Amino acid sequence: MFISYFHHESLAVQERIQFLATSLQQLHGYSVYLPQSQGESKERVVDAMDRSKTVLVCLTEEYHRRTSPANVGRDEEDDHCRLELNYALGALTSAKIVIAAFEEAVSKKTHWKHRFRNELYSVKPLSLLSEGEEMEGRVKDVADRIKVTMK
Numbered sequence: 001m002f003i004s005y006f007h008h009e010s011l012a013v014q015e016r017i018q019f020l021a022t023s024l025q026q027l028h029g030y031s032v033y034l035p036q037s038q039g040e041s042k043e044r045v046v047d048a049m050d051r052s053k054t055v056l057v058c059l060t061e062e063y064h065r066r067t068s069p070a071n072v073g074r075d076e077e078d079d080h081c082r083l084e085l086n087y088a089l090g091a092l093t094s095a096k097i098v099i100a101a102f103e104e105a106v107s108k109k110t111h112w113k114h115r116f117r118n119e120l121y122s123v124k125p126l127s128l129l130s131e132g133e134e135m136e137g138r139v140k141d142v143a144d145r146i147k148v149t150m151k
Contacts (some may be wrong), residue, residue: 005058
């Protein structure tokens with residue numbers, strides 16, 4: 001599976017994303033590709049996405065904003081987030097995309113705009129707003145959703 005996220009999130013969000021990726025690999029046995037930096041080539045990202053059966057979008061306000069049509073061509077980081085989302089939407093059905101909401105503002109679909117509202121509205125976001133033991137239970141929810149998408 002490919003994990004799409006904005007690489008310059010707050011430290012707290014980055015730690016939860018890393019915890020999620022590690023847990024999905026070690027506890028649930030998934031093969032996970034988590035891009036480590038903006039510097040990875042688009043070809044490498046596309047290759048990783050081609051090999052993935054599922055894309056897990058780590059949704060935050062900043063990820064949502066950067067994939068907005070209003071931000072086309074602003075900078076490479078914007079293009080990076082948008083590239084991953086566009087490629088996922090073109091290569092996979094929405095049934096193969098899992099959305100994990102990492103911030104309250106994007107945890108409810110009523111707040112979604114643009115592509116999330118138009119093309120991903122049928123995807124129910126999973127909440128990853130918490131930390132600690134509660135986070136472990138939420139990771140299991142994500143793993144269960146991924147299992148369904150891989151059928």
